[in-house]
Amino acid sequence: MENSSTKRLSLTLGVTLLIFFVEIVGGIISNSLALLSDAGHVFTDSLAIILSLIASIIVKKPSGKKATYGYQKAGILAAFINGVSLIVIAGLIIFEGYRRFINPPHIDSDVMLPIAIIGFAGNIIMAFILGHKHTDLNIKSAWLHVIGDTISSAGVILAGAIIKYTGWLLVDPIVSWFVGFIIIFGGLRVVKDSLWIFLDLVPKGFDVEKISKEILKVKGVIDVHDIHIWSIGYRIPAFSVHVVVSDQLLSEADRIRKEIEKKIGDIGVKHSVIQIECSGCDNNNFYCKVKKVSEHGHH
Secondary structure, three states: OHHHHHHHHHHHHHHHHHHHHHHHHHHHHHOOHHHHHHHHHHHHHHHHHHHHHHHHHHHOOOOOOOOOOOOHHHHHHHHHHHHHHHHHHHHHHHHHHHHHHHOOOOOOHHHHHHHHHHHHHHHHHHHHHHOOOOOOHHHHHHHHHHHHHHHHHHHHHHHHHHHHHHOOOOHHHHHHHHHHHHHHHHHHHHHHHHHHHHOOOOOOOOOHHHHHHHHHOOOOEEEEEEEEEEEEEOOEEEEEEEEEEOOOOHHHHHHHHHHHHHHHHHOOOOEEEEEEEEOOOOOOOHHHHHHHHHHHHHO
């Protein structure tokens, strides 16, 4: 899967750079902001894909002493940077669109239209290469860049056709605004998803109260506390909990732990830490005293 992701990103990068050079030349010759804004978006696409490519290589590194959970969040960091870059470039497009709306320049639609069609075709190819089902936020952020640019190219084609047949130049900045807002929407989604993971918020789709109630249904469980659910990486949830049981043999407590682990696994959590605690250990009972002496003896 990882090798497949790297190959897809490499192919997409090649197509992106080709489109960028074609659109930047076409935008300058035709004097179209919509085409230049699309080229600008394509440029951020190429930077985003390079970043995603680097991150996809780093993510392959196995866990070790410095990163016991592995390097999954390298991909999330790349996604966050990509999301921010989308928002920044969109802001620049919208600002330039305002300037051109006030004072629209001449646009050569005969150059603008065929270049926009080439850009649109290239973006369709890139979207197909990256696919639409993603288990990696890093790849998803690159895909969103491409989808945003596909919509942008479609808008430029529309603007070129309107200018060619009606001569209405204001459609150029209007389309660039539309493109800008589409890019901002995609960027905000990626930034939100990546920050959600960085802030260790509860992954979407998980309900802490519901999970607590399910654990309490396990025979032998008296109470649960200190429940934590967070994400190691995109769609890689982790879970920890303290489970209070009655004074019993370790083998019996381990049965409870395994049952809880299975319940957690069934809802999609593969990384779990379940700490079993004895309910009577605060009392002066013989088992707990022996346990404490034994623990101090080991230290």
